[in-house]
Amino acid sequence: MVRAADRARNPARASVWLEDKAARVSSRKAGPDQPDGLDRDRIIATAVRLLDAEGLSKLSMRRIATELNVTAMSLYWYVDTKDDILELTVDAVFGELPLTDPDDGQDWRVHLRRLAVDYRTVLVRHPWVSTIVNEYLNIGPHSIAFAEAVQKIIRTTGLPPRARSGATAAVFQFAYGFGTMEGHFNQRCAASGMTPDEYYSDAMDAFTDDPKLVGQIDEVKDVIAAHAGKTVAEVWEGDFTFALDLMIAGIEAMVSRYGTES
Structure with a gap:
């Protein structure tokens, strides 16, 4: 024992x-x-x-x-x-992750995108997981199945072996970080008794009312304007999708640069 x-x-x-x-x-x-x-x-x-x-x-x-x-x-x-x-x-x-077979004929981009999205979704649904996941070896059957699925997908990208761990880290540590921030934000909103949109609006009012922070707002006012009219959920979704597109484009660029060298 x-x-x-x-x-x-x-x-x-x-x-x-x-x-x-x-x-x-x-x-x-x-x-x-x-x-x-x-x-x-x-x-x-x-x-x-x-x-x-x-x-x-x-x-x-x-x-x-x-x-x-x-x-x-x-x-x-x-x-x-x-x-x-x-x-x-x-x-x-x-075990909630719906793993698919990367050998089913679909493009690796489809599989990689789906698994990254699902990973983020699970972390948002269970915000406590990101706090403790690194405290354990994570060698249970579902964790191993997830790791194997990731490696199979990365292998089909065409990256050489020496580049695969970096590509894995780029995509899934990004998804981990994004899902952690989103999940904890939602948790904080719930604890305050507000919806995410209410919490964001209240926070923005606090920033704009504080003269010490006016300069900070000015630096990103064009970004804020670009998101005007969107819900917090829509902003999260758009940012995640764009960032994941960047990751996939980066893998494509590295494949073009290094080919399939060992």
């Missing part, structure tokens, strides 16, 4: 997927603290729902147990620590 202290001492080897927790659970016999109908899938689905609704700071074993109407001790039939649950929730969220 891996404890939180063990994870802290050796994080590079700490993963629920390396501990074979599923096999150990299936070998146990039911006991008084193992309610009928409770399983790891239910625990993780509940944790994801609570994280979406309440955020990371409020998640605890006791909170999950209360939501499931079981004792907190009953959860330990399926997980050793809250870290186990968080690692499993990240993989469950990656």
